[in-house]
Amino acid sequence: MKSGWVDRDAEAIVAEGAKSGIDRDLALRIYTTRLLGRDPKLVLHGGGNTSLKEVMRDRLGADVEVLRVKATGADMAMIDLAGLPAVRLAPLRKLRALGEIGDDELVGIERSSLIDPAAANPSVEIMLHAFLPQKFVDHTHATAVLSVIDQPDGEKKCAEVFGGRLAFVPYVMPGFGLAKKAIEVFERAKPSDGLILSKHGIVTYGESAREAYERMIEMVSRAEEFVARRRKSVAAPARRGAAEVAQIAPIVRGACSEKDKAIEGAWRRLVLEFRATDAVLNFVNAKDMARVSQAGVVTPDHTLRTKNWPLVLPPPDPAKLAEFARVAHDTAGQFATRYHRYFEQHNARVGHIKRELDPLPRVVLVPGLGLFGLGRTKRDAEIAADIAEAWIEGVSDAEAIGRFESITEADMFDCEYWPLEQAKLGTRKEPPLMGQIAAVTGAGGAIGAATAKAFAAAGAEVALLDVNFAAAREQAKAIGPSALPVICDVTSAASVRAAFDAVAAAFGGVDIVVSNAGAAWQGRIGDVDEDVMRKSFELNFYGHQRVAQAAVKIMLAQGTGGCLLFNVSKQAVNPGPNFGPYGIPKAAELALMRQYALDYGSDGIRANAVNADRIRSGLLTADMIASRSKARGLSEKDYMSGNLLGREVTVDDVAQAFLHQALALKTTADVTTVDGGNIAAAMR
Numbered sequence: 001m002k003s004g005w006v007d008r009d010a011e012a013i014v015a016e017g018a019k020s021g022i023d024r025d026l027a028l029r030i031y032t033t034r035l036l037g038r039d040p041k042l043v044l045h046g047g048g049n050t051s052l053k054e055v056m057r058d059r060l061g062a063d064v065e066v067l068r069v070k071a072t073g074a075d076m077a078m079i080d081l082a083g084l085p086a087v088r089l090a091p092l093r094k095l096r097a098l099g100e101i102g103d104d105e106l107v108g109i110e111r112s113s114l115i116d117p118a119a120a121n122p123s124v125e126i127m128l129h130a131f132l133p134q135k136f137v138d139h140t141h142a143t144a145v146l147s148v149i150d151q152p153d154g155e156k157k158c159a160e161v162f163g164g165r166l167a168f169v170p171y172v173m174p175g176f177g178l179a180k181k182a183i184e185v186f187e188r189a190k191p192s193d194g195l196i197l198s199k200h201g202i203v204t205y206g207e208s209a210r211e212a213y214e215r216m217i218e219m220v221s222r223a224e225e226f227v228a229r230r231r232k233s234v235a236a237p238a239r240r241g242a243a244e245v246a247q248i249a250p251i252v253r254g255a256c257s258e259k260d261k262a263i264e265g266a267w268r269r270l271v272l273e274f275r276a277t278d279a280v281l282n283f284v285n286a287k288d289m290a291r292v293s294q295a296g297v298v299t300p301d302h303t304l305r306t307k308n309w310p311l312v313l314p315p316p317d318p319a320k321l322a323e324f325a326r327v328a329h330d331t332a333g334q335f336a337t338r339y340h341r342y343f344e345q346h347n348a349r350v351g352h353i354k355r356e357l358d359p360l361p362r363v364v365l366v367p368g369l370g371l372f373g374l375g376r377t378k379r380d381a382e383i384a385a386d387i388a389e390a391w392i393e394g395v396s397d398a399e400a401i402g403r404f405e406s407i408t409e410a411d412m413f414d415c416e417y418w419p420l421e422q423a424k425l426g427t428r429k430e431p432p433l434m435g436q437i438a439a440v441t442g443a444g445g446a447i448g449a450a451t452a453k454a455f456a457a458a459g460a461e462v463a464l465l466d467v468n469f470a471a472a473r474e475q476a477k478a479i480g481p482s483a484l485p486v487i488c489d490v491t492s493a494a495s496v497r498a499a500f501d502a503v504a505a506a507f508g509g510v511d512i513v514v515s516n517a518g519a520a521w522q523g524r525i526g527d528v529d530e531d532v533m534r535k536s537f538e539l540n541f542y543g544h545q546r547v548a549q550a551a552v553k554i555m556l557a558q559g560t561g562g563c564l565l566f567n568v569s570k571q572a573v574n575p576g577p578n579f580g581p582y583g584i585p586k587a588a589e590l591a592l593m594r595q596y597a598l599d600y601g602s603d604g605i606r607a608n609a610v611n612a613d614r615i616r617s618g619l620l621t622a623d624m625i626a627s628r629s630k631a632r633g634l635s636e637k638d639y640m641s642g643n644l645l646g647r648e649v650t651v652d653d654v655a656q657a658f659l660h661q662a663l664a665l666k667t668t669a670d671v672t673t674v675d676g677g678n679i680a681a682a683m684r
């Protein structure tokens with residue numbers, strides 16, 4: 001590991017900070033915090049923290065000694081001034097005299113000592129920073145260091161690797177107790193460079209930002225070299241194809257879902273993120289994987305994102321997927337049972353004061369295939385997968401130099417159920433579609449894009465399918481980094497299959513499909529070309545059938561129900577003159593929806609349709625609106641709002657109707673009309 005320090009960058013951030021009154025030390029504290037944060041071998045997703053002690057002027061003009069420490073859960077790679085709240089040091093130091101202190105009381109004292117009362121909560125490791133006397137303190141969970149210290153003889157290995165420059169602090173749960181233990185060890189040993197926190201991480205310090213940072217790099221490099229010399233080289237493993245991942249992911253996802261006990265028909269679902277690097281494959285394929293994978297986390301705060309153990313499934317045989325699904329469900333059931341037992345046992349130990357989290361795995365290992373990270377959102381799944389990859393590296397290297405040993409199960413429980421750790425996840429109210437995956441066809445167009453946006457706003461992960469990939473990509477970009485653009489020509493069975501494979505591989509499956517892609521053809525039915533009729537049926541009927549078939553296949557593999565939504569037109573029930581080539585396949589689409597509702601209701605798959613009319617979109621362009629309103633002698637506004645309510649209907653109204661149908665768990669075979677009122681087109 002090389003130092004990332006560059007004089008020119010450091011001076012640039014100092015000069016930039018000076019403009020807004022940030023002093024040199026603080027600017028360099030921000031700089032090296034970012035340097036540490038950008039290397040996943042040092043810190044991952046809110047783990048790790050840094051601090052600076054300095055004198056600052058408080059709001060009343062008095063000079064006070066403060067500790068600036070990373071805010072809890074803040075990402076070091078993107079730290080800024082707000083991510084380093086300033087806390088008065090004197091009251092924190094006095095706490096050392098206390099035997100112990102409750103979490104709430106400690107947070108209360110921290111908050112009342114903040115210079116800015118509105119600042120973010122400081123890191124849970126604040127007291128460690130406060131007690132150490134050095135000006136700059138850096139703390140990471142560097143993977144290579146964890147490999148060295150997560151050992152039965154971790155202390156001995158530390159002495160060998162770090163040569164007495166870091167003192168060894170035995171494992172104590174993060175927080176006040178650890179801070180007290182650490183300062184005790186520090187005062188006795190007076191190590192030159194920092195501390196090792198057993199089974200947890202490393203602390204370095206210094207009188208300048210650069211000194212503390214470069215000590216961290218030097219010590220981590222020592223650990224890396226020690227490990228690298230002993231690491232066994234392995235051949236690159238065989239890799240399975242993307243189509244196979246797409247077949248297996250929905251089975252895994254279904255096995256790792258649970259029925260919502262409160263609402264019939266509702267499920268608690270997770271989103272998946274697949275990884276299959278050489279390191280991952282070598283780990284999941286290894287002979288001793290069953291033992292090693294259950295040995296626990298490499299550092300305590302990972303339990304929050306990965307739970308204590310992954311779910312391990314058998315290697316899937318693509319020819320026997322039904323058998324794989326059966327075993328996957330059994331194994332996931334055993335995982336949940338083990339989790340309940342673990343919770344009961346340790347909750348009893350602490351006096352039954354905790355509320356159980358969901359028992360679903362956050363990491364799934366599949367021999368021959370790779371690993372899945374799981375989370376309530378795609379982002380959470382990615383974080384779980386990132387941490388699982390670091391865990392695999394840490395454990396594999398620990399085994400290469402000795403034997404991996406984690407903290408005890410009781411210690412893991414204390415971290416997993418520590419309110420201050422859980423606070424890192426934030427207190428979020430879950431939106432109604434969280435955990436669900438929605439695929440929308442024709443998502444590059446106006447109605448499809450508005451629908452994808454509405455589903456994303458309701459918490460779903462969205463895939464935007466369109467024959468025009470650039471249009472889908474643009475709309476996905478507007479929604480956010482997790483939205484997935486996928487090329488899909490619904491007139492081609494192969495294209496539809498490939499698109500749904502891509503969705504299943506990216507998210508783990510699909511729960512809601514909005515079959516929306518379509519286009520209009522005209523002609524008087526008596527003399528219209530058969531070619532025109534066939535073309536329209538290809539897109540406006542078979543297109544929906546192909547999409548629904550592909551979706552149902554995935555939904556059945558998941559076994560958690562699902563929802564098919566069709567965009568039918570007013571034409572399906574109230575044909576317009578010379579619109580037969582469009583209206584007739586749309587009428588067939590309406591029948592298609594009812595058939596799916598009938599045939600798959602017993603699988604929990606609902607099918608509904610939205611019947612919209614006169615929406616500004618690719619099917620009703622500005623030019624068409626101009627010419628049609630002119631032909632009727634109406635203003636454009638009167639033409640567009642020519643309905644019972646006298647209100648123009650927009651793409652967002654259509655999107656909200658689809659959303660309503662996705663949420664109405666007891667509604668299937670329904671047609672929801674979104675046309676401002678048109679008696680001739682009313683369903684009877």
Ligand SMILES: [Zn+2]
Nearest residue numbers: 048125200201
């Ligand atoms: Zn830590």
